[in-house]
Amino acid sequence: AELDMLCGSQHRVVKSISIIAEVVKQAPMTPMQQQLMMLNVQFFHDALGM
Numbered sequence: 001a002e003l004d005m006l007c008g009s010q011h012r013v014v015k016s017i018s019i020i021a022e023v024v025k026q027a028p029m030t031p032m033q034q035q036l037m038m039l040n041v042q043f044f045h046d047a048l049g050m
Contacts, residue, residue: 002019005019006019013048014048014050017041017044017045017048020041021038021041024037024038024041025038
């Protein structure tokens with residue numbers, strides 16, 4: 001499902017970062033692990049100027 005959304009997206013890079021963020025939010029991990037992963041996702045958002 002995610003791959004179909006990504007392939008159909010006009011902005012694939014932005015969409016892929018969004019999908020990664022959703023997966024991180026839903027993944028079974030500790031709050032600290034989730035926070036560290038979201039910091040990485042935020043880095044990519046910032047690098048794209050979002």
